[in-house]
Amino acid sequence: MTLVLTTYDWVPEFARGFVRDIRVRWLLEELGRPYRIETVPLRDRTADHLAHQPFHQVPFIRDGDLTLFESGAILLHLAEGTPLMPPAQRPHVQQWLIAALNSVEPFSMAWVIPKFFDQDEAGAAKREPLLRQRLAQLQTALGDRPWLMGEGFTVADLLMADILRLPARNGLLDDLHGLAAYAERATDRPAFRKALADQMAHWRAADERRGAA
Ligand SMILES: N[C@@H](CCC(=O)N[C@@H](CS)C(=O)NCC(=O)O)C(=O)O
Known part of the structure; x- marks a missing residue:
């Protein structure tokens, strides 16, 4: 079906x-x-x-x-x-997928809501530093790996990259070259x-x- x-x-x-x-x-x-x-x-x-x-x-x-x-x-x-959830990596794929939802997206949403829904630039500016901090931490955690699990793209990358799209589009990854390249690599996929x-x-x-x- x-x-x-x-x-x-x-x-x-x-x-x-x-x-x-x-x-x-x-x-x-x-x-x-x-x-x-x-x-x-x-x-x-x-x-x-x-x-x-x-x-x-x-x-x-x-x-x-x-x-x-x-x-x-x-x-x-x-x-x-x-293949987007390799059995040997399952716990860590789940960990990163939940980190995307629970440790990154809430900070993005706290900034998205004032910025795009309420058109409240001052409110968004207040939320931006915490989001920037999370993004910088994410870049450090990613290090030089192409994907969160290393060589293979997984469902955790898919979700993380989707969550990064709005911050990326609004310049929040401009100083985070590794993370920007990661997000671009993901969204470049056919x-x-x-x-x-x-x-x-x-x-x-x-x-x-x-x-x-
Ligand atoms: N945690 C939910 C969030 C779903 C969500 O926020 N959906 C938005 C569209 S992207 C929506 O339905 N917004 C309308 C509303 O919240 O009333 C999920 O990831 O599925």
Whole structure:
């Protein structure tokens, strides 16, 4: 049965390319796993949406009989048994994936919310030093390795690199050359490019449907 990935039916311009279904699309492209997209309304959120995602968010997936929300849990589930989660490295891949979610993303979000959602530059500036500190620490931990596990790209790199995209785009990696190169290496992968192009096409199609309505 084809895996179903659910995202919003439409989002405003500033969120495009960053809605977290991108992580799942990216992994599915890396794995060459077919999937189709379904949507839930962003504006008039439904009870059916809440039944699949208790915080009324996206993404969530349906994989056969299994329904899963939380992008991290979805990535862990899909990567299991694939080269993106080598069995010998499993505990450390999980460690870095959770570090991405729990030790890096919260600092990024604490800066993203004032900067992009609230348009509060002073608030964002207050959060920036802590985010910069985390990013510098991450660069030190990465050292000279191409990927967090060494030679092989894993699902932990996929998630970490996705989380680095907004800080990178806004110049926060400009002085962190090793980390910037890591993020670029990851997002240069054909699977990411395809995932991003597909997500952007999804929003364009949503605009067209709105225009036609
Ligand atoms: N921890 C959740 C966060 C999901 C999340 O923040 N989704 C955003 C889209 S990227 C969303 O649904 N935002 C709308 C909202 O929070 O109401 C995950 O990683 O899946």
